[in-house]
Amino acid sequence: MQGDKKILYSAVQPTNNLTIGNYIGAVKNFVALQEEYDCIYAIANMHAITVRQDAAQLRKNTLSLLALYLACGIDPQKCVLYLQSHVPAHAELAWTLNTFTYVGEMERMTQFKDKSAKHADNINMGLMDYPVLMAADILLYQTDVVPVGVDQRQHLEITRDIAVRFNNAYSPTFTVPEGIYMKVGAKINDLLDPSKKMSKSAENANGAVFMSDDRDTIIRKFRRAVTDSMAEIKYDPSNKPGVSNLLSIYSVFGGMDIADCERQFEGCGYGDFKLAVGELVADKLAPIQAEQAKLLADKQYLNDVLKSGAERAAHRAAKTLAKVYKKIGFYQL
Numbered sequence: 548m549q550g551d552k553k554i555l556y557s558a559v560q561p562t563n564n565l566t567i568g569n570y571i572g573a574v575k576n577f578v579a580l581q582e583e584y585d586c587i588y589a590i591a592n593m594h595a596i597t598v599r600q601d602a603a604q605l606r607k608n609t610l611s612l613l614a615l616y617l618a619c620g621i622d623p624q625k626c627v628l629y630l631q632s633h634v635p636a637h638a639e640l641a642w643t644l645n646t647f648t649y650v651g652e653m654e655r656m657t658q659f660k661d662k663s664a665k666h667a668d669n670i671n672m673g674l675m676d677y678p679v680l681m682a683a684d685i686l687l688y689q690t691d692v693v694p695v696g697v698d699q700r701q702h703l704e705i706t707r708d709i710a711v712r713f714n715n716a717y718s719p720t721f722t723v724p725e726g727i728y729m730k731v732g733a734k735i736n737d738l739l740d741p742s743k744k745m746s747k748s749a750e751n752a753n754g755a756v757f758m759s760d761d762r763d764t765i766i767r768k769f770r771r772a773v774t775d776s777m778a779e780i781k782y783d784p785s786n787k788p789g790v791s792n793l794l795s796i797y798s799v800f801g802g803m804d805i806a807d808c809e810r811q812f813e814g815c816g817y818g819d820f821k822l823a824v825g826e827l828v829a830d831k832l833a834p835i836q837a838e839q840a841k842l843l844a845d846k847q848y849l850n851d852v853l854k855s856g857a858e859r860a861a862h863r864a865a866k867t868l869a870k871v872y873k874k875i876g877f878y879q880l
């Protein structure tokens with residue numbers, strides 16, 4: 548707790564381009580959460596390098612994600628917004644927590660297994676250690692809650708295990724964080740393969756709508772979205788995954804219930820429905836894209852935000868790290 552607010556932590560990796568799925572599942576929620584919680588939001592560039600990145604592109608993606616966070620309404624006055632590599636305590640605590648984590652546990656992580664298969668030529672230690680760095684992120688700030696999608700659930704579980712293990716070995720040091728699992732729009736699926744989550748690294752870029760896509764591209768992608776042969780706009784994820792996914796997207800972007808969306812499109816053909824979804828998404832993204840572009844042109848402002856965020860984050864992180872170092876017996880001056 549910080550004052551009367553619970554501490555909430557989350558981070559997004561500055562890799563590729565965010566999809567509307569990342570926006571809905573993460574960034575859009577972050578904005579709402581800032582009112583209720585003491586929020587700490589990071590750009591996880593240290594996690595990003597667990598798969599090979601082009602240096603110039605990584606730098607560019609970092610500022611682009613920062614500008615997007617800001618354009619979406621994340622307010623650096625209300626929360627702590629910073630770049631992970633600007634706070635050395637993340638690497639320091641991760642190293643310490645490594646000694647409280649078992650190799651076998653890491654080998655069993657689903658994401659590690661998936662990524663190892665996908666990047667078979669680069670199964671580096673960082674890829675395996677990824678969950679420990681994530682645990683360090685969360686535990687450094689005495690986080691109470693972490694909003695997570697299903698894909699990060701296992702990482703949050705291991706974070707809790709590591710925290711409890713450390714607390715039991717010494718004395719209460721870390722707050723054991725709880726996950727908050729978002730219901731609505733927590734999962735937006737691929738437009739071409741609606742059985743899969745919409746992903747930044749989708750095999751076919753037409754299945755994912757990116758935050759940076761222009762209006763024509765957005766509309767074209769929705770036009771091609773896979774539906775079914777039932778000609779009925781009903782929410783039924785198991786039998787009608789494509790249509791249900793489009794309804795979810797329309798519902799979150801339009802800020803209305805699924806039932807209202809179904810009613811609105813009663814008797815409407817799939818072609819018109821897909822066009823309506825595409826137009827709504829394009830309409831909603833346009834002002835965000837314009838604001839992001841404006842912010843990206845003001846590098847001084849972005850640097851100031853990062854600097855102030857890093858200072859505030861480092862100050863809070865240092866307190867936890869000092870406690871940990873003391874307990875484990877690192878001689879202090």
Ligand code: TRP
Nearest residue numbers: 556557558559560591594681684
């Ligand atoms: N691993 C997360 C992802 O790829 C990003 C992340 C890094 C994170 N550190 C975190 C999320 C701490 C929540 C809390 O989505």
